[in-house]
Amino acid sequence: MNLTPLIQTFVLHFGEMGSRWGINRTVGQIYALLYVAREPLNADEIAEALGFSRSNVSMGLKELESWRLTRVQHKPGDRREYFSAPEDIWAIFRTLAEERRKREIDPTLSMLREALMENVSGAEDQHAQQRMREMHDLIELTTNWFSDVQRLEPKNLVSLMKMGSRVQKFLDLKDKLKLVTGGKSPPHA
Amino acid sequence: MNLTPLIQTFVLHFGEMGSRWGINRTVGQIYALLYVAREPLNADEIAEALGFSRSNVSMGLKELESWRLTRVQHKPGDRREYFSAPEDIWAIFRTLAEERRKREIDPTLSMLREALMENVSGAEDQHAQQRMREMHDLIELTTNWFSDVQRLEPKNLVSLMKMGSRVQKFLDLKDKLKLVTGGKSPPHA
DNA sequence: TTGAATTTTCAGGAAACTGTGAAAATTGTA
DNA sequence: TACAATTTTCACAGTTTCCTGAAAATTCAA
Numbered sequence: 498m499n500l501t502p503l504i505q506t507f508v509l510h511f512g513e514m515g516s517r518w519g520i521n522r523t524v525g526q527i528y529a530l531l532y533v534a535r536e537p538l539n540a541d542e543i544a545e546a547l548g549f550s551r552s553n554v555s556m557g558l559k560e561l562e563s564w565r566l567t568r569v570q571h572k573p574g575d576r577r578e579y580f581s582a583p584e585d586i587w588a589i590f591r592t593l594a595e596e597r598r599k600r601e602i603d604p605t606l607s608m609l610r611e612a613l614m615e616n617v618s619g620a621e622d623q624h625a626q627q628r629m630r631e632m633h634d635l636i637e638l639t640t641n642w643f644s645d646v647q648r649l650e651p652k653n654l655v656s657l658m659k660m661g662s663r664v665q666k667f668l669d670l671k672d673k674l675k676l677v678t679g680g681k682s683p684p685h686a
Numbered sequence: 687m688n689l690t691p692l693i694q695t696f697v698l699h700f701g702e703m704g705s706r707w708g709i710n711r712t713v714g715q716i717y718a719l720l721y722v723a724r725e726p727l728n729a730d731e732i733a734e735a736l737g738f739s740r741s742n743v744s745m746g747l748k749e750l751e752s753w754r755l756t757r758v759q760h761k762p763g764d765r766r767e768y769f770s771a772p773e774d775i776w777a778i779f780r781t782l783a784e785e786r787r788k789r790e791i792d793p794t795l796s797m798l799r800e801a802l803m804e805n806v807s808g809a810e811d812q813h814a815q816q817r818m819r820e821m822h823d824l825i826e827l828t829t830n831w832f833s834d835v836q837r838l839e840p841k842n843l844v845s846l847m848k849m850g851s852r853v854q855k856f857l858d859l860k861d862k863l864k865l866v867t868g869g870k871s872p873p874h875a
Numbered sequence: 876t877t878g879a880a881t882t883t884t885c886a887g888g889a890a891a892c893t894g895t896g897a898a899a900a901t902t903g904t905a
Numbered sequence: 906t907a908c909a910a911t912t913t914t915c916a917c918a919g920t921t922t923c924c925t926g927a928a929a930a931t932t933c934a935a
Binding site for chain 2: 501503504506507510514516517518519532533534535586587590600601604605608611612615617619620621622624625626628629631632635638639641642645646648649653655657658659661662664665667
């Protein structure tokens with residue numbers, strides 16, 4: 498690895514973290530490198546910088562592409578592809594959340610919905626269905642809310658977050674004044 | 687596995703999902719089983735139901751305990767320990783979030799803070815530091831907000847979530863009326 | 876079309892992770 | 906204290922995942 502110590506620490510950390518998240522070390526390191534790099538990098542430069550084989554880098558980049566986390570561009574007079582991470586970290590965050598939803602949450606919700614359609618009789622199964630319903634409702638509520646909120650302008654999202662739990666006071670306000678919504682029922686209810 | 691088909695599907699699904707999340711299959715299946723079980727189960731019952739060795743179950747349960755996701759109780763005249771998942775799924779969710787924060791987010795924030803303290807000169811490192819700062823700020827903002835919001839009563843949390851992005855309208859209201867906060871600066875700013 | 880540059884695929888060795896049974900340790904009771 | 910019940914530890918065999926180099930495929934310029 499011919500990286501500055503600063504960048505090396507960062508890259509190694511995300512390699513480790515990746516493994517805990519079911520993402521392989523190579524992929525974590527490649528993305529960490531792209532994320533901090535000043536310029537887009539080609540596959541050879543990545544392999545060189547991280548000490549991985551060229552083919553390993555190729556597979557890692559494909560994996561990242563399947564997550565829509567990279568941008569590819571070309572330089573004039575150079576056939577090689579140059580990879581980078583998006584400038585906007587909120588965009589990265591959103592993409593990550595969308596992909597995880599598609600790959601993990603949605604299949605889980607489908608499985609739960611099918612299980613809840615079953616007509617069961619035993620007390621064991623009835624209880625299990627009740628628990629699955631609770632899980633289904635929680636997952637559906639939180640993910641719908643998450644994608645709702647992510648549609649806000651980043652600026653507004655930040656100010657919402659900075660309010661933290663004081664947002665509650667506005668909900669109380671709403672209950673008292675019945676303003677704005679005029680009593681319409683909420684979505685996803 | 688001598689489980690009803692309904693429960694078996696659920697258990698197998700979480701075994702698979704677990705692997706994608708860096709949680710091993712055994713642990714995922716054990717927790718799925720505890721989650722839907724009507725009664726607390728002892729280790730032998732779990733091993734029997736899932737077809738795992740007794741020792742594997744023992745290790746899986748220890749792992750779950752280290753995540754604070756299980757409750758242990760005893761039956762009168764029976765020395766064995768009986769395991770269950772908490773009744774309240776919001777509590778499970780909160781515990782999971784707290785543990786992940788402790789294990790993954792906090793170490794990452796420390797690493798980033800240390801990297802940001804470094805006094806660097808090269809343009810490469812200066813850019814890297816800038817990117818790390820953006821990441822640090824985003825992680826800190828979202829996790830602080832998350833733990834703030836999780837302190838709300840579940841009932842209020844649910845109504846907040848059901849509002850989705852319409853919460854924005856209340857922020858506009860705040861800006862117009864300068865009510866409630868009276869212009870105090872927000873936390874974590 | 877040819878061929879050099881580049882990327883991708885893939886078989887198989889290396890490394891990491893899992894799951895087991897046997898043995899050790901712990902726990903509770905007589 | 907002794908001992909039976911129960912839980913935990915651990916070395917190792919089995920399995921999965923990772924990574925590589927060699928070969929195949931693709932791309933593009935001449």
